[in-house]
Amino acid sequence: MRLRNVPGAREVMIENEFVFTEPENMAGTWKEVFGNNNPVRIEIGMGKGRFITTLAQMNPDINYIGIEKYSSVLLRAVEKQDELRLSNLRFIRMDAENIGDVFAKGEVDRIYLNFSDPWPKDRHAKRRLTSRQFLERYTDILKDDGYVEFKTDNRGLFDFSVEEVKESPKWELTIVTYDLHNDTDLVEGNVMTEYEEKFSSQGNPICKLIARLK
Ligand code: SAM
Numbered sequence: 001m002r003l004r005n006v007p008g009a010r011e012v013m014i015e016n017e018f019v020f021t022e023p024e025n026m027a028g029t030w031k032e033v034f035g036n037n038n039p040v041r042i043e044i045g046m047g048k049g050r051f052i053t054t055l056a057q058m059n060p061d062i063n064y065i066g067i068e069k070y071s072s073v074l075l076r077a078v079e080k081q082d083e084l085r086l087s088n089l090r091f092i093r094m095d096a097e098n099i100g101d102v103f104a105k106g107e108v109d110r111i112y113l114n115f116s117d118p119w120p121k122d123r124h125a126k127r128r129l130t131s132r133q134f135l136e137r138y139t140d141i142l143k144d145d146g147y148v149e150f151k152t153d154n155r156g157l158f159d160f161s162v163e164e165v166k167e168s169p170k171w172e173l174t175i176v177t178y179d180l181h182n183d184t185d186l187v188e189g190n191v192m193t194e195y196e197e198k199f200s201s202q203g204n205p206i207c208k209l210i211a212r213l214k
Contacts, residue, residue, distance in 0.1 A: 039109035049077025103141035115195035130161035
């Protein structure tokens with residue numbers, strides 16, 4: 001993704017009440033942050049945040065945390081949340097590589113990955129958010145029957161992701177579709193992301209998988 005640097009975005013993140021920019025010691029504290037025991041669901045690589053903000057509006061009894069590496073991208077979601085002030089939505093600006101420092105084992109109920117960066121070069125495979133290295137990190141934070149939902153229009157990344165789940169002994173695939181929007185069983189309740197809207201309007205089929213901890 002081409003990134004437009006927005007001057008001042010970093011400072012906004014540091015001062016904003018809904019954003020955590022130094023989350024390294026927050027494992028085990030999310031019940032206190034939200035002030036309740038509701039399930040916590042996270043989106044990694046949330047971009048401008050339409051997906052997670054929509055889910056938070058639809059489901060007030062579930063807590064949502066959007067994770068994004070770049071302040072300039074996160075800014076749009078933060079501005080929206082400044083208006084909406086949803087009590088069940090927070091953001092973390094971080095590289096998800098260190099996600100194990102941010103959540104305790106079992107603290108996360110579900111992980112959403114939407115249109116994750118493909119990192120097409122083989123030598124960068126471990127940076128893909130569905131690589132076995134990332135799946136291993138997710139086992140450290142998900143609850144026992146927790147799962148990962150992943151959507152993309154990138155068939156190469158999707159095929160890689162299916163194989164990574166199959167190769168990871170702690171995981172099983174429960175759903176795989178290569179055309180979500182034409183799958184009548186799965187499309188109901190689908191919340192579109194910014195990228196999903198863009199790529200599906202160009203005629204690209206959207207793939208989705210769900211991988212569950214065994
Ligand atoms: N999920 C959004 C959507 O579907 O519209 C945005 C998709 S965009 C292609 C991928 C986003 O993931 C970018 O905003 C990028 O900065 C973020 N990202 C990529 N790797 C990340 C990582 N390791 N940790 C946190 N965010 C990451």
